[in-house]
Amino acid sequence: MNAAQPVKLVLDRVTKRFGDATTGLLALDKFDLSIDENSFVALVGPSGCGKSTALNIVAGLEQASSGIIMVDGREVTGPGRDRGVVFQSYTLMPWLTVAENVEFALIDEFDKARRRVIALEHLQLVGLGDFAGHYPSQLSGGMRQRVAIARSLSYRPKVLLMDEPFGALDAMTRYQMQELLLRIWDEHKLTVLFITHDIEEAVFLADRAILMSARPGRIKLEIAIDLPRPRGNEIRTSEHFQRLKRELLSAVNAAGH
Amino acid sequence: MLRDLSALKENVVSLASFVVIIVIWWVVATFGSIPAFILPSPVAVVSATLERAVDGLLWSDSLASASRVLIGFLIAAATALPLGILMGASPLARAAAEPLIGFIRYMPVSAFLPLTLIWAGIEEAQKWLLIWIGTFFSQTMMFMDAVKRVPVDLLNVGHTLGFSKAKILRRIILPWAMPGIWDALRITLAWSWSWLILAELVAAGMGLGYRMSVDQRYLRTAEIFSAVIFIGLIGLASDQMMKFAGRKLFSWAEGGKL
Numbered sequence: 001m002n003a004a005q006p007v008k009l010v011l012d013r014v015t016k017r018f019g020d021a022t023t024g025l026l027a028l029d030k031f032d033l034s035i036d037e038n039s040f041v042a043l044v045g046p047s048g049c050g051k052s053t054a055l056n057i058v059a060g061l062e063q064a065s066s067g068i069i070m071v072d073g074r075e076v077t078g079p080g081r082d083r084g085v086v087f088q089s090y091t092l093m094p095w096l097t098v099a100e101n102v103e104f105a106l107i108d109e110f111d112k113a114r115r116r117v118i119a120l121e122h123l124q125l126v127g128l129g130d131f132a133g134h135y136p137s138q139l140s141g142g143m144r145q146r147v148a149i150a151r152s153l154s155y156r157p158k159v160l161l162m163d164e165p166f167g168a169l170d171a172m173t174r175y176q177m178q179e180l181l182l183r184i185w186d187e188h189k190l191t192v193l194f195i196t197h198d199i200e201e202a203v204f205l206a207d208r209a210i211l212m213s214a215r216p217g218r219i220k221l222e223i224a225i226d227l228p229r230p231r232g233n234e235i236r237t238s239e240h241f242q243r244l245k246r247e248l249l250s251a252v253n254a255a256g257h
Numbered sequence: 258m259l260r261d262l263s264a265l266k267e268n269v270v271s272l273a274s275f276v277v278i279i280v281i282w283w284v285v286a287t288f289g290s291i292p293a294f295i296l297p298s299p300v301a302v303v304s305a306t307l308e309r310a311v312d313g314l315l316w317s318d319s320l321a322s323a324s325r326v327l328i329g330f331l332i333a334a335a336t337a338l339p340l341g342i343l344m345g346a347s348p349l350a351r352a353a354a355e356p357l358i359g360f361i362r363y364m365p366v367s368a369f370l371p372l373t374l375i376w377a378g379i380e381e382a383q384k385w386l387l388i389w390i391g392t393f394f395s396q397t398m399m400f401m402d403a404v405k406r407v408p409v410d411l412l413n414v415g416h417t418l419g420f421s422k423a424k425i426l427r428r429i430i431l432p433w434a435m436p437g438i439w440d441a442l443r444i445t446l447a448w449s450w451s452w453l454i455l456a457e458l459v460a461a462g463m464g465l466g467y468r469m470s471v472d473q474r475y476l477r478t479a480e481i482f483s484a485v486i487f488i489g490l491i492g493l494a495s496d497q498m499m500k501f502a503g504r505k506l507f508s509w510a511e512g513g514k515l
Contacts, residue, residue, distance in 0.1 A: 059413075059417055060416070060417070061413050061416060061417070079416040079417045079419065080417075080419055081417075081418065081419040083417065084417065085413070085414075085417040087410050087413065087414070089408075089410045091408075091410045091411055091413075091414045093411065093429065093432065093433075094509045094510070095432050095433075095507070095509045095510075104418075104428070105418050107424075107428065108424075135509055137509065155418070
């Protein structure tokens with residue numbers, strides 16, 4: 001981590017209670033987080049720990065009960081194009097081709113020709129340059145998520161929010177997608193908040209892994225992932241990698257989950 | 258799972274069931290001791306159809322009926338579309354209108370017939386009104402349903418891209434709902450024919466339903482058979498055309514949406 005990088009995203013005492021204001025389920029309790037520009041932070045935790053709630057609040061899709069979200073020092077209250085989101089479920093528009101799905105993010109921003117150029121650029125970035133004319137139903141799950149990533153990058157959001165984007169993929173595809181994501185991140189320098197329940201995924205991808213405990217969602221452990229970059233799949237078997245993984249795992253077990 | 262028949266086998270079996278029914282009908286009508294005004298033979302029905310086709314009555318009646326169906330159906334669709342979409346997209350509109358429309362939908366359409374005569378007389382407007390009453394309420398509910406089914410994650414994509422409500426409606430909700438809307442139109446077009454025939458049987462000076470009511474007075478049963486079958490054929494043809502067009506227009510929706 002580079003200490004000179006400015007802070008990009010801040011969550012300041014973000015609290016979320018579902019239902020009744022005093023007795024409702026406390027999903028997040030005074031949750032603090034700050035992410036430096038161009039750093040990759042993974043939020044890890046068991047399902048129901050509030051990590052997706054945290055992401056939805058940052059994305060502006062859910063309202064916090066209290067607390068503040070800031071991007072570049074400015075408070076955000078609703079969804080906006082400064083934050084791109086890649087969802088766990090497949091969210092391509094099935095009536096549009098792959099290229100049109102990327103262009104979808106650019107409607108009313110550029111003319112048609114310019115949109116197409118940007119779309120193709122980003123499809124090449126995720127290795128789908130040859131699939132511009134295909135429809136989502138003709139693609140595998142991994143390819144659909146790559147298109148979703150291309151769509152999210154195409155309009156240059158300041159922060160990329162990823163909600164278990166590879167959660168529905170098989171293990172081999174997941175490894176490939178993780179490598180691809182790191183390559184894009186290395187080349188383009190992005191600020192990423194990545195939600196996952198997979199500890200290995202967090203260790204492989206992130207600069208910092210933050211382990212959450214459930215009900216209420218709080219930070220249980222935060223570790224810096226000081227593995228060298230660029231990282232390839234071979235790093236997974238290294239002693240360093242395994243030690244970081246064990247550290248997170250033992251904290252999970254201590255939590256009694 | 259049961260294995261599907263081959264396409265050829267399926268067609269042969271389907272065709273055979275038609276042939277069997279017609280043969281039984283022909284045998285019973287020809288060799289049974291049933292009077293022709295109760296059960297005319299298939300031959301008599303075919304010749305009655307040909308006669309009407311040659312003297313032109315079949316075509317003028319069909320045209321009169323079809324244009325009534327089309328106009329009534331289009332008025333219903335044009336009024337049901339905005340309301341159904343609004344109800345699908347807005348929980349407030351849904352809460353306001355769904356119980357009322359759901360209730361009206363369960364009233365028998367035929368019971369509105371006397372009212373349509375009082376309100377709209379015996380001319381064209383009365384036919385359109387009965388078709389409208391018979392299809393508008395169901396169409397609205399079906400359109401609403403198609404719109405309501407848009408996955409929330411797709412809507413969220415629109416939100417995170419900073420789309421306005423109008424843009425989400427135009428770019429996400431409507432394209433998603435179109436195949437369902439088209440299907441609802443196809444189904445209710447067939448209903449429109451039923452309501453039209455009902456209206457024509459009661460009051461009209463032209464049209465397939467009117468012709469049947471005259472034929473009934475003169476016990477021209479073969480002509481009535483002919484008209485019933487002909488209406489069925491028109492319905493089948495329009496249904497197949499809509500299905501075909503739907504498959505062409507919304508090929509992306511074939512075999513599940515996501």
